[in-house]
Amino acid sequence: MAQIELDGISKHYGDLEAVSGVSTTVEDGELLCLLGPSGCGKSTTLRMIGGLEMPTEGTVRLNGEDITNVPPYDRDTSIVFQNWELFPHKSVLENVAFGLKMSDIGTEERHERAEELLERVEMSGYGSHDPTDLSGGQKQRVALARSLAVDPSVLLLDEPLSNLDKRLREQMEIHLKEIHEEFDKTFIYVTHNQDEAFTLADRIGIMNNGQLVQVGDPMAVYQNPTNRFTEEFLGDTNFVEGQVSDSGGELRVKTGFGVSIPLSGETAVAPGDTIHLSLRPEFLTLSPSDDQQATPVAATDGGHTVRGTLEDILYQGSTIRYSVSVSGTSLFVERHVGDRLEFSTGDSVQLQWDTDDVLLFRADGKKLEG
Amino acid sequence: MAQIELDGISKHYGDLEAVSGVSTTVEDGELLCLLGPSGCGKSTTLRMIGGLEMPTEGTVRLNGEDITNVPPYDRDTSIVFQNWELFPHKSVLENVAFGLKMSDIGTEERHERAEELLERVEMSGYGSHDPTDLSGGQKQRVALARSLAVDPSVLLLDEPLSNLDKRLREQMEIHLKEIHEEFDKTFIYVTHNQDEAFTLADRIGIMNNGQLVQVGDPMAVYQNPTNRFTEEFLGDTNFVEGQVSDSGGELRVKTGFGVSIPLSGETAVAPGDTIHLSLRPEFLTLSPSDDQQATPVAATDGGHTVRGTLEDILYQGSTIRYSVSVSGTSLFVERHVGDRLEFSTGDSVQLQWDTDDVLLFRADGKKLEG
Amino acid sequence: MLETLRERVYRPELLVAPLVVFELAFFVVPLIMLVRVSLLEQTTSGAYVAGTLTLANYQEVLFSSHFQDILFFSFKFAILVTTIATVLSVFFAYAIWRADGILKNALLFIVVVTLLTTLVVRLFSILIILSPNGPLNQLLVAIKVLRQPVLLVTNLFGATVGQVYTIFPYTVLSIYSVLSILDWAKVEAARDLGATELVSFREIVLPQITSGILVGAVISFAWSFGAYAAPFLLGSTRQDTAAMEVYRLMVTRFNWPLATALSFVVLLVVLASVSLLFFVSDDNLGDAYGT
Amino acid sequence: MVRRQRVQTAAFRLGYGAMFLLLIAPLVVLITTSFAASSSFQFPPQGFSLQWYAEFVQSQTWLTAVKNSVIVGTGTILLSTTLSLLAAFGVRESDSVWISRLIPLTLMPLFLPPVVLGVALLSFFGSYNLHQTYGSIIVAHALWATPISFLIIQSVMTQVNWGLQDAALDLGASPLRTKFEVIFPQIKQGLFASALIAFIISLQEFVMALFLSGQETRTIPVLAWTAISQMLDPIVNVISTLLITLVVVVLLLSAFSIGLNRLARQL
Amino acid sequence: VGGGPSQGGEEGNATDETTEGSQGSGDATTTSGEYPDYSGNTLTVATWAGIYAEAFEKSVARMFEERTGANVEVAPAGGSILTEIQSAPEDNPPYDIAAAEGFFYWQGRNENLFQEIDTSKISNLDNVYSYLKDLRGTKYGVPTDGSLEGIVYNTNVGWEPTTWTDLLSDKQGTDRIGFEGAWYIYPMEVAAVSLDNKTGIQELYDEQSHQAVLDRLREFGQNVELWTGSFAEIETSLKQGIINFSMWYSGMGNAAASQQEQLGFVTPDKTAGYLDHYCPVRGSEKTQMAHDFLNHMIDPAVQSEWAKTGYVFTTNKEATYPEQTKSQYPSSNSEWKQVSIADFTKLSEYSSMFSSKFQEIKG
Numbered sequence A, B: 001m002a003q004i005e006l007d008g009i010s011k012h013y014g015d016l017e018a019v020s021g022v023s024t025t026v027e028d029g030e031l032l033c034l035l036g037p038s039g040c041g042k043s044t045t046l047r048m049i050g051g052l053e054m055p056t057e058g059t060v061r062l063n064g065e066d067i068t069n070v071p072p073y074d075r076d077t078s079i080v081f082q083n084w085e086l087f088p089h090k091s092v093l094e095n096v097a098f099g100l101k102m103s104d105i106g107t108e109e110r111h112e113r114a115e116e117l118l119e120r121v122e123m124s125g126y127g128s129h130d131p132t133d134l135s136g137g138q139k140q141r142v143a144l145a146r147s148l149a150v151d152p153s154v155l156l157l158d159e160p161l162s163n164l165d166k167r168l169r170e171q172m173e174i175h176l177k178e179i180h181e182e183f184d185k186t187f188i189y190v191t192h193n194q195d196e197a198f199t200l201a202d203r204i205g206i207m208n209n210g211q212l213v214q215v216g217d218p219m220a221v222y223q224n225p226t227n228r229f230t231e232e233f234l235g236d237t238n239f240v241e242g243q244v245s246d247s248g249g250e251l252r253v254k255t256g257f258g259v260s261i262p263l264s265g266e267t268a269v270a271p272g273d274t275i276h277l278s279l280r281p282e283f284l285t286l287s288p289s290d291d292q293q294a295t296p297v298a299a300t301d302g303g304h305t306v307r308g309t310l311e312d313i314l315y316q317g318s319t320i321r322y323s324v325s326v327s328g329t330s331l332f333v334e335r336h337v338g339d340r341l342e343f344s345t346g347d348s349v350q351l352q353w354d355t356d357d358v359l360l361f362r363a364d365g366k367k368l369e370g
Numbered sequence C: 001m002l003e004t005l006r007e008r009v010y011r012p013e014l015l016v017a018p019l020v021v022f023e024l025a026f027f028v029v030p031l032i033m034l035v036r037v038s039l040l041e042q043t044t045s046g047a048y049v050a051g052t053l054t055l056a057n058y059q060e061v062l063f064s065s066h067f068q069d070i071l072f073f074s075f076k077f078a079i080l081v082t083t084i085a086t087v088l089s090v091f092f093a094y095a096i097w098r099a100d101g102i103l104k105n106a107l108l109f110i111v112v113v114t115l116l117t118t119l120v121v122r123l124f125s126i127l128i129i130l131s132p133n134g135p136l137n138q139l140l141v142a143i144k145v146l147r148q149p150v151l152l153v154t155n156l157f158g159a160t161v162g163q164v165y166t167i168f169p170y171t172v173l174s175i176y177s178v179l180s181i182l183d184w185a186k187v188e189a190a191r192d193l194g195a196t197e198l199v200s201f202r203e204i205v206l207p208q209i210t211s212g213i214l215v216g217a218v219i220s221f222a223w224s225f226g227a228y229a230a231p232f233l234l235g236s237t238r239q240d241t242a243a244m245e246v247y248r249l250m251v252t253r254f255n256w257p258l259a260t261a262l263s264f265v266v267l268l269v270v271l272a273s274v275s276l277l278f279f280v281s282d283d284n285l286g287d288a289y290g291t
Numbered sequence D: 001m002v003r004r005q006r007v008q009t010a011a012f013r014l015g016y017g018a019m020f021l022l023l024i025a026p027l028v029v030l031i032t033t034s035f036a037a038s039s040s041f042q043f044p045p046q047g048f049s050l051q052w053y054a055e056f057v058q059s060q061t062w063l064t065a066v067k068n069s070v071i072v073g074t075g076t077i078l079l080s081t082t083l084s085l086l087a088a089f090g091v092r093e094s095d096s097v098w099i100s101r102l103i104p105l106t107l108m109p110l111f112l113p114p115v116v117l118g119v120a121l122l123s124f125f126g127s128y129n130l131h132q133t134y135g136s137i138i139v140a141h142a143l144w145a146t147p148i149s150f151l152i153i154q155s156v157m158t159q160v161n162w163g164l165q166d167a168a169l170d171l172g173a174s175p176l177r178t179k180f181e182v183i184f185p186q187i188k189q190g191l192f193a194s195a196l197i198a199f200i201i202s203l204q205e206f207v208m209a210l211f212l213s214g215q216e217t218r219t220i221p222v223l224a225w226t227a228i229s230q231m232l233d234p235i236v237n238v239i240s241t242l243l244i245t246l247v248v249v250v251l252l253l254s255a256f257s258i259g260l261n262r263l264a265r266q267l
Numbered sequence E: 001v002g003g004g005p006s007q008g009g010e011e012g013n014a015t016d017e018t019t020e021g022s023q024g025s026g027d028a029t030t031t032s033g034e035y036p037d038y039s040g041n042t043l044t045v046a047t048w049a050g051i052y053a054e055a056f057e058k059s060v061a062r063m064f065e066e067r068t069g070a071n072v073e074v075a076p077a078g079g080s081i082l083t084e085i086q087s088a089p090e091d092n093p094p095y096d097i098a099a100a101e102g103f104f105y106w107q108g109r110n111e112n113l114f115q116e117i118d119t120s121k122i123s124n125l126d127n128v129y130s131y132l133k134d135l136r137g138t139k140y141g142v143p144t145d146g147s148l149e150g151i152v153y154n155t156n157v158g159w160e161p162t163t164w165t166d167l168l169s170d171k172q173g174t175d176r177i178g179f180e181g182a183w184y185i186y187p188m189e190v191a192a193v194s195l196d197n198k199t200g201i202q203e204l205y206d207e208q209s210h211q212a213v214l215d216r217l218r219e220f221g222q223n224v225e226l227w228t229g230s231f232a233e234i235e236t237s238l239k240q241g242i243i244n245f246s247m248w249y250s251g252m253g254n255a256a257a258s259q260q261e262q263l264g265f266v267t268p269d270k271t272a273g274y275l276d277h278y279c280p281v282r283g284s285e286k287t288q289m290a291h292d293f294l295n296h297m298i299d300p301a302v303q304s305e306w307a308k309t310g311y312v313f314t315t316n317k318e319a320t321y322p323e324q325t326k327s328q329y330p331s332s333n334s335e336w337k338q339v340s341i342a343d344f345t346k347l348s349e350y351s352s353m354f355s356s357k358f359q360e361i362k363g
């Protein structure tokens, strides 16, 4: 049973506000992923939960109890540090067994447990090695095993798989998921890898500039970002600028290349405002242009079709990225290799989307519900 | 002008052979990405090129000249270290300016240059900070800037972007690409991120167990792996086991669920051998099953169609993974969210592929040319 | 990684050469002269009898109960002082390391400043503090811990206090110098894994500063064995250390052969003890790496 | 739990607080008696006067001794730090085992009673007519200081992050430059400590110096020992007090210029 | 260490040739005119340390400087004088002139550490008590000064000891006393004179009496809290209540008592003492200046000044004592004969026995 509640925690370093007013509750057994750009305060937040940093303001609660002042060793939390922090003077095995030693578990038993965990992270056989002699990914795995060994009710993971190759990472993800589900632990997981976040998370928290800007179900956050930052951060998207204009009593937003979308019932904007439209590449359908000479933009049933020229094709392993120039604006679309679209640069193509899939953001970043 | 030639270099640590007999040539201005599992010897290889480690065997040549014994400070190479190795007692600016100081460039000029580079990595304003106070991603960027500052003809990057979020990483990739192209530098780039490798690389080298198992053009390596390791490492794929059998003078491989593929002209196998078939998810077409009652497998024109049940749907941000159970074997397919396939768990579906897209590997890992 | 440098630029052995030359010229050569003196015959009418050769001095040192007592006492005294000084120094150095700002400066400052005062005066100050009419006794009587002043000097207690005072700043400095570059993040990691301050100190800090502690212990042991001023001024006149005896023999009794013979016995005893210390701690370090 | 933590913290503070007081107590006696009006070493002192300061300033002998101590101390620092720093790098970078085995032998001068060492060195230097020179005292003190500096520097080096050396070499720094730029800053506390210890050994050692110094080269402790063992006048305290004052002033000045916390980190 | 001079008589048979009559009383007022101008020259003189050195500097040295313009370096080398000379090269000694009490004089002579002197160049020698001259002779140096063994005590104890045996009584404070601890001879002397078996310290030269002396010393030893060679330690210990009485030498003892109310000093009627010779050191080239200095040292005016500043006894008959010490020191050859000064030629065969017994008694 471990429910973590952050109540307006902030951390100042001199003038710098590394974390400001973060409040959220992580339920027992939940896996919360923290995502956010470099330097936004993720590690600092974890360190405050782990008790390694005192919040400048705010309260940390564990199962409703205020633990803000409880020292780290009396908290049932464990951090996998971003830069590992292995003990250089202890062997790999001793590193992993350290937490168990702290709970006064006998030598034999703890070495056994440690061996087991090393196996889990595919590091068996390295027990007697010196941590300084390990490769980056190996160190990372030892750090992970070391935290897993103490079997804490709250595990705080700071980019624990960043130095692993895809295959190993996925394997570790599965292990973590298993541990999480099997033992009903609470995980807070910092990652910059969205696939990881989407694969693992029960909920996702997006941080920016020390603030927690959005928390929610992964799909909800992805599909319904409440602000432009989240939209931009979570996926590659095509941002197109538009202007609000009043066309006969109805507010509409119009882009440079002619797309026009009604802003029904929207009150928070006024004519002349700038609006950013997000056209996600996965919602754009790419097809050969039917009619070379037609107008570049046509409103179709509940959406638009635009015509343009295929400018660039980029192979990225299993996906291919197509860049399409529409009246000078460049939009991109992604497809799997397997989709076998047979285009080549210079081809005339058309892109099509539903208005429902277009997200609109005000200049201050807030999403319009239109 | 900087061409790097590795001639059978090996590195032993006691009994451990961290790198064994790596030979390859990185042409001037080329960007070679090294990919491989954790602990396979990537960092060690870089360190040998940089002169920080003496190869136990073999020769390193720069533009044809043997530099195996040239000390690191006399080599026109620079490493971005996997764990950054920032100088803790120097400010961020001084860290970046360090290399320039070593080339006796005046204080003013080198600080100017350093500021410029900090800007490039989006760290301007942090010049006077203490490196220990930076976040992980910030440290990584400073390390990158520090190496860029010396403007080496060979840049050795050891997972330089692993701690950055997607957006920043992509930005950095663009910067690196620019620098690489603009100044015609030779880059050797270690990464565990395949997207990164495919985006950046002129050529890709796959390492395993200290050996360089395959080097080549990214698409070529991806599409035509010479061994099972590469196939497995580079992408998620469905491996299906089959047996070689002799059916009327013609060798065929047959899987458990009935797929049978002829091995025309293949001489390296014998009846009874085990063969692994790789069915890549992106080459599988998923569609609703036409006929619920039909045989599970049907050979179509130059390919196969198999029927099965949709077992699981996994949302991973912009892609969706479908698991299909075919006569007890689980196969998976990936599709973009935008493809809008409307399935639900339990549906009867069919998978279809071309025989040409199926890769066959012998038990020892070697690919069959069949 | 250094092979390359070595081949091209310098041989690291050369860096050791100045030290070796220094020791040879200024220690080994005078030492040989001393060895020669220790093999001369004693005389009551001068320093020694030139040109003679005898082992009698060593015999006297090794087999007379007087010298045995002295050596044994020195040994005990050195162990006692080393133990106390090491424990206190580790504690104090750790306190300095953990402190911040003005407190850190103050703690460090006191250690350094202590060393800047002339030893003899400092010992006299301690003599005054510990004496029956001194402030400590007065305080203890005033707060009724003692009914009447007790004699804290001219005994083993006084000598030990004095010698610990003498040695303490050196041991603190040698430990702190290693401690000061320890990575605090490692301690944090340990505390996160459930180690209390005490345990993380034992598990993380201590193993990494053993070399510093060892240096301190060696200094402490060697100098306590060779203690002169503190036992002289604060100790019991009944308990002389080897160094005091050597001084007495050499200077007051003008008996060089015996003084040098005793010195060499002292040298060997300390050398053996210190080697044992190194050996034992090396062993422990070895344990830490094995599994 | 939190309570236990508090108790521990309190005990910890009490511990070093008490030690601080114990360390400072002799200094209080020492400093206050330097202002004594009487000619004897007594605590609490009777009367206040600056007579001993006046006497010190007028005493050529003591002023010379101060000068000599500074010269000898500085010489000891330079000699012992140089020798031990070079040797520590040598031992680290050499893979020859016998070198590292040999080094502990440099400790031997520490194990020999100083009086015999002093006498031996006096005969040795005497045969070259070099006794009574600064050089001979510096050498004697360096015999003690070098092994200690060496051990300190060596143990500090065990904590150095040598990865940084790789980084610096890679960025074009020569091995020497690397040492200046990235190794020295890491071991500077150790260097400082060992230099301090060297200086202090020289400032405290009087037995060897007694034999090796002449009229012109007597150091403070030699003078203090010969003076004080038979006669206690507070003039020796004056020197100690002045030295302490000097250090306080230097520390305060640096604290004002670089800030206390910065200073704490530097130390 | 340095402080306690030890001693030994050489031709110690202080013959009764008192030769009271000073030959040529006129010499007593040697004028400065007889001394050459030594401006620019330095003479290094090794003396005992502490108060002694200070007094030496203020009287003997300063007056010589005034007379000759020379620079006199006073080196308070104390107990290490001999060792330093011994280990320095023969032709480059650390000092030109060195103080030597009995033991040092005897050892130094045996080791050839001193130069022979030409007594004819030292005119003031004529006025020196013949008893003191004859004690060890004047071949390597001249007798200049000395001290008697006495008792320094804390006046707070409320009574003044007058004999050595007072310290063995159970009067107040005798349970904690101090004693010379660096060197055996003076404590032994005290033990011997406190016994009445033989005159003076004759017990020391007679094997049969040794046991009695040792037993007596052991008796003292039972009360000894502090054995030390450092007068500073004695002084501090007296004031701080660690000890109440201590054996020490009249020079330093009187000096301390004169400066500090808390301290008193007495010289028991029957006691022993030590006598210093000052000797030119081997290898010193300043022979002439050394002779002049030695002559200067026993000049009555200098001696009187010295007796006033340092409270030592002097060897020149013409010298005068200050009020404080007038009654303590002999003023004629016959009185001198009552004072025992050890003879090291006679002691040498017992020397190491005494030394180790002494260590044993201390320990």
Ligand SMILES: Nc1ncnc2c1ncn2[C@@H]1O[C@H](COP(=O)(O)OP(=O)(O)OP(=O)(O)O)[C@@H](O)[C@H]1O
Pocket: A132, A133, A134, A135, A136, A137, A138, A163, B013, B016, B017, B018, B036, B037, B038, B039, B040, B041, B042, B043, B044, B045, B082, B192
């Ligand atoms: N100094 C060393 N001493 C002993 N073994 C070492 C040393 N350095 C590396 N190794 C071992 O050599 C192997 C290769 O290490 P290397 O650092 O090159 O791996 P890598 O490919 O960079 O892995 P990663 O992706 O995890 O960083 C590893 O098994 C590692 O444990």
Ligand SMILES: Nc1ncnc2c1ncn2[C@@H]1O[C@H](COP(=O)(O)OP(=O)(O)OP(=O)(O)O)[C@@H](O)[C@H]1O
Pocket: A013, A016, A017, A018, A036, A037, A038, A039, A040, A041, A042, A043, A044, A045, A082, B132, B133, B134, B135, B136, B137, B138, B163
């Ligand atoms: N000890 C410190 N002193 C001063 N500033 C600090 C300190 N630790 C962190 N910071 C600053 O606080 C901000 C947040 O840091 P934090 O480590 O939490 O970022 P992060 O989100 O983990 O970033 P990354 O993904 O790059 O690791 C950064 O700007 C960093 O420079």
Ligand SMILES: [Mg+2]
Pocket: A042, A043, A044, A082, A158, B135, B136, B137
């Ligand atoms: Mg972080």
Ligand SMILES: [Mg+2]
Pocket: A135, A136, A137, B042, B043, B044, B082, B158
């Ligand atoms: Mg690596």
